Amino acid sequence: MIIFTPMKILIVEDEQKLLETLADSLSKEHFVIETASNCLIASEKIAVYDYDCILLDIMLPDGNGLTLLQQLKDLGKSDNVIIISAKDSLDDKLKGLELGADDYLTKPFHIAELNARVKAVLRRKTLQGRHTVELANVVLDLKERLFWVNNESVALNRKEFDMLNYFLLNKNRLVTKTALAEHVWGDNIDQADNFDFIYYQIKNIRKKLQLSGANIEIEAVYGIGYKLIEKDETAQ
Structure with a gap:
């Protein structure tokens, strides 16, 4: 059985409606x-x-969020913080970044923009500065946009590459069709009538993984989405 730990996010925000909206979206x-x-x-x-x-909101009822950021820096945990604040002050922004915050977003903002910033932080955290994603016998080179299986290059089109990248960064996690579509197609997803195009891209990726002998596979979770897992070689 495959066991994985979902990523955990802390939202520090005193505006109740915004807090609920952010929590629900994430x-x-x-x-x-x-x-x-x-x-x-x-x-x-x-x-x-x-x-x-x-x-992290800066303006809180019992203090300044920058104090919390200082605490996080002292604990060595400030490199995964996104400051969210209505106070569009350059000084606060610079201070937050000096204390190790990863990003800064000024209210009001679109939820889609926040989600994109969160995913960017998580990608950087997961990759730890590396330009490649590796699992089993496959390597995805993000800088050169190349895919390798057993040190042999496998051709992927742009969408296939982006989808496989998203799956590898979320290995063993359920990826919904909506999340996958929004990540790969962005704002253009609003123009789609259905998710048939995802099915065809997944079908092509699966075929290439199988033909190349990749020890990873994309499982379908009926009615919801997909999950990328490493094959159990002992079961073969």
Whole structure:
């Protein structure tokens, strides 16, 4: 049985409606969400738990979010923080980045934009500065946009490459059709009547994985989406 740990996100925000909207949106992406509405609660959480990404409001009812960012820096946890604030101050932005924040987003913002920023942070965190994604006997070179199986190059079109990249970065996790479409097709997904185009791209990728002898496969989760897993060689 394959066991995986979903990525965990902490949202520190005192505006209740915005907090609920953010939590609901990110939950749909299958992240584990925790929330804090003030500095005290957030401070207690970050002292005890580790998070894959933290959304941090600067203006909080009992203090300044930059104080929390300093605490995170002292704990060595500030490199996965996205500051979200209505205070569009250059000084605050620079201070936040100096303290190790990964990104800065000014309110009001589109939820889609925030989701994109979160995924970018998580990609950088997962890759740890590397330009390749490796699993089993496959290697995806993100810089040169090349795919290798057993050190042999396998041709992928642009969409196939982007989809396989997304799957590898989310290995063993359920990827919904909607999430996959939004990641690969972006805003153009609104023009699609259905997700048949995803099915055909997945079909092509599966065929290339099989023919090249890749020890990974894309499983269908009926009615929901897909999951990329490493093959159990002992079962073959």
